[in-house]
Amino acid sequence: MQRTTTREQRRLALQAALDAAKTQEERNRLGQFATPTSLAWQIVLSAVRCLPDDEPVRFLDPAIGTGAFFSALESAVAPSRIDVAEGYEVDEHYAAPARALWTGTALRIHTEDFTVMPGPSPDQTSFNIVVCNPPYVRHHHIGSAEKRRLRSLVEKSCAIRLSGLAGLYCYFLLLAHQWMAEGGVGAWLVPSEFMDVNYGEAVKEYLRTRVTLLRVHRFDPEDVQFGDALVSSAVVLFRNQDPPSDHAVQFTEGGSLRRPLAQRRVRARQLHPPRKWGNVARHMDEPRAGGVTLGDLFTIKRGVATGGNRFFILPDEAIRERDLPRHMFIPILPSPRFLDEDEVRADAEGTPLLKKRLFLLNCSLPEQRVEAQYPALWRYLLSGIPDVAERYLCRHRSPWYSQENRPPAKLLCTYMGRPSPKNDRIFRFILNHSLATAANVYLLLYPRPAVGRAFWRPDLIRTVWALLNETSVQSLARQGRVYGGGMYKLEPGELAQVPADSLLRAAPSLREGLLRQGDLFEHTADG
Numbered sequence: 001m002q003r004t005t006t007r008e009q010r011r012l013a014l015q016a017a018l019d020a021a022k023t024q025e026e027r028n029r030l031g032q033f034a035t036p037t038s039l040a041w042q043i044v045l046s047a048v049r050c051l052p053d054d055e056p057v058r059f060l061d062p063a064i065g066t067g068a069f070f071s072a073l074e075s076a077v078a079p080s081r082i083d084v085a086e087g088y089e090v091d092e093h094y095a096a097p098a099r100a101l102w103t104g105t106a107l108r109i110h111t112e113d114f115t116v117m118p119g120p121s122p123d124q125t126s127f128n129i130v131v132c133n134p135p136y137v138r139h140h141h142i143g144s145a146e147k148r149r150l151r152s153l154v155e156k157s158c159a160i161r162l163s164g165l166a167g168l169y170c171y172f173l174l175l176a177h178q179w180m181a182e183g184g185v186g187a188w189l190v191p192s193e194f195m196d197v198n199y200g201e202a203v204k205e206y207l208r209t210r211v212t213l214l215r216v217h218r219f220d221p222e223d224v225q226f227g228d229a230l231v232s233s234a235v236v237l238f239r240n241q242d243p244p245s246d247h248a249v250q251f252t253e254g255g256s257l258r259r260p261l262a263q264r265r266v267r268a269r270q271l272h273p274p275r276k277w278g279n280v281a282r283h284m285d286e287p288r289a290g291g292v293t294l295g296d297l298f299t300i301k302r303g304v305a306t307g308g309n310r311f312f313i314l315p316d317e318a319i320r321e322r323d324l325p326r327h328m329f330i331p332i333l334p335s336p337r338f339l340d341e342d343e344v345r346a347d348a349e350g351t352p353l354l355k356k357r358l359f360l361l362n363c364s365l366p367e368q369r370v371e372a373q374y375p376a377l378w379r380y381l382l383s384g385i386p387d388v389a390e391r392y393l394c395r396h397r398s399p400w401y402s403q404e405n406r407p408p409a410k411l412l413c414t415y416m417g418r419p420s421p422k423n424d425r426i427f428r429f430i431l432n433h434s435l436a437t438a439a440n441v442y443l444l445l446y447p448r449p450a451v452g453r454a455f456w457r458p459d460l461i462r463t464v465w466a467l468l469n470e471t472s473v474q475s476l477a478r479q480g481r482v483y484g485g486g487m488y489k490l491e492p493g494e495l496a497q498v499p500a501d502s503l504l505r506a507a508p509s510l511r512e513g514l515l516r517q518g519d520l521f522e523h524t525a526d527g
Contacts, residue, residue: 007101008037008071014097015066022093030091031135031168035068035189040133042257044072046237047129047187050214056083058184059107060127062114062134062176064089066098069131070107082106084125088114115150115171119157119178128184134172136191139165139199150175160206163199170194170203173236177210180240186211192218192234195277196481208271211238215250217257218278243268251280278481292504295496298445302415302492303438304332304360304406307393311384312361312403313439319359323376329359331436336414336428342469343431350408350435360437364402406437409444410461411468416441416489426488427476429468431461443495460507467503475499 015034019027027033035043048057057077061069064087073082085107089095095111102109110117120126139147147164150171154162158177162170169190180186194200195218207213215237235257247268254261266280294300306312313332314324333344334356345353363370363377371378381401394400412430430442438444447455455461479494 005071005075008075011066011068011071011098011101012037014101015068018066018094018097029137029141031137032065032091032094033133033136034065035133037068037072039189039257040068041072041075043187043189043235044069044129044131045076046215046235046257047131047185048073048076050185050237050239051128055128057081057085057129058083058125058127058181059085060130060176060179061087062130062132062172062179064098064109065094065133067102067107067109069133070102070105073129073131074105079106084127086110086127088112088117090114115153115175126181126184127179128181129187130176130180130184131187132172132176133189134169137168139167142168158206158210160202160210162202165197165199166202167191167199170199173203174206177206177240182240184240186236186238186240188236190234190236192232192278193481195234204271204277207236207238208268209243212241212243212247213238213249213268213271215252216277216280217252217260218254220254220261251277276479276481292500293496294445294498294500295493296448297451297500297503298411298447298496300492300496301406301444301446303412303440303442303444304404305393305440306360306403307391307397308384308388309439311388312401313358314361316357316359322380324380325374325377328361328363328374328377330362331434332358332360333412333430333432333434333436333438333442334358335439335441336417336430339428339430342428344434344436346434346436352432352434352436360403361401362403364399367399406444407446408432408435408437409446411445411465412438413443413445413468413490413495414441415443416487418487425469427490429465429471431465443490443492463506464503467506471498471502 019032019034022032051057057073059070059073059082061067064070067087070085070087073085083106085105087098087107087109089098089109089111090113092111095109099109142150150168151162151164154160154171154174157175160174162174169188173186173188173190176186194203195216213236215235217235217237219233248265249268249271250263250265252260252263264280271277271280314329319326319329331351333339333352334354338354338356347353351357365373367378367381370381384401388394389400410432412432414428414430417426417428432438455464475498476488476490476495479490479497481489481494
């Protein structure tokens with residue numbers, strides 16, 4: 001049973017004071033989110049139980065903060081069993097007070113960046129328990145030079161190449177491999193997104209083939225483990241040894257680490273990296289009865305990424321006030337929260353009949369022509385040069401104010417969502433009768449040529465739209481990814497994997513189109 005010691009009470013008070021002395025922005029930049037006491041204890045206890053009862057503990061925490069995991073270790077085992085304890089903390093703001101707090105114990109805290117430290121040499125101590133809540137720093141906060149350095153180190157450490165989209169926690173986990181003793185145990189508290197995103201494939205390959213993965217516990221996405229960070233969390237437990245040939249991994253989900261709500265054992269050979277691991281505890285992937293998915297029927301694209309919505313998307317009255325050329329703007333749908341209904345009707349010009357009527361600047365003329373022919377628009381563009389023109393997307397376009405080509409789509413799907421007490425639907429499918437394009441908060445579904453002729457019948461469009469909105473929450477959520485607070489997201493490739501057999505049953509003409517093109521036969525053979 002967990003014991004809250006006097007020193008742990010002092011540590012909690014110290015943690016609160018140190019966190020309060022920093023802004024939320026500063027802590028977000030370094031990914032500093034402290035592990036709750038109860039969770040730290042459950043993680044450490046799970047790791048300790050994987051060691052023989054009489055084996056001395058050699059403990060390492062590569063991102064120790066104020067020492068939540070070491071405090072849990074002192075509560076879980078007798079102090080005499082702790083042979084060595086080392087911790088690394090890059091921020092002296094936390095390292096110095098923590099070092100003073102743990103004076104007189106086995107713990108030694110180094111004020112160093114763990115990722116620059118060489119692993120122990122053969123004659124130095126390796127660690128049989130590595131426990132860590134690594135910094136949660138997203139890839140776009142890691143500079144290009146730093147990414148190259150980290151990726152090179154990971155390749156040298158464990159011969160795995162990480163995607164440039166990987167967060168800092170992935171580098172920490174893989175770099176710690178060289179610090180682990182043979183048979184040692186790793187216990188990591190990480191964002192659960194690695195299980196369902198492309199950049200996580202390298203991490204999953206490591207866990208599946210380089211070590212013996214013991215358990216993956218995914219917390220309920222709505223049960224955020226950190227009060228100051230909206231991130232869905234998972235605990236990954238593994239042993240540093242080659243996996244047995246018929247090894248099975250325990251997947252658990254929901255509740256607590258000690259008392260999960262769902263669990264199942266899955267053979268490691270079934271856990272191929274491209275497969276999503278996020279929902280394994282509750283079910284395996286559903287079989288695709290006919291092998292047909294939405295991607296067979298539709299080309300699916302994200303909406304327009306403008307590079308600056310406030311600048312490029314204007315209401316009708318703002319266009320008139322600035323005397324901007326109206327023909328340089330096209331209608332665009334507002335954010336889904338401004339759509340009271342899932343059907344968008346239009347006036348005679350194709351403009352959506354909505355309270356919030358918005359228009360996207362759609363001009364690809366060279367600057368010289370704009371300046372000469374449209375002085376009011378030129379003045380408006382000049383006002384965006386100090387800020388908008390220097391943003392990443394705009395800097396990589398020519399001219400900087402041009403936009404992606406996204407024709408109006410009859411069917412759209414919201415890109416993200418969360419269930420609410422009033423509506424358990426996570427994603428909404430929109431039937432669009434207007435000529436409005438959409439921003440990247442939507443996914444646009446364009447019928448493939450094989451089914452296009454049948455699709456354009458008005459009665460069939462409505463049938464397809466109704467069936468899409470009846471698609472089970474589970475089918476959609478399983479293909480997407482989930483973040484803290486129960487926020488779900490779907491990328492185009494993920495929506496394309498949603499089974500579409502119900503559409504073919506309800507609309508035989510769609511199946512006929514696929515058969516004529518051979519798409520259905522080819523897909524079934526490949527699948």
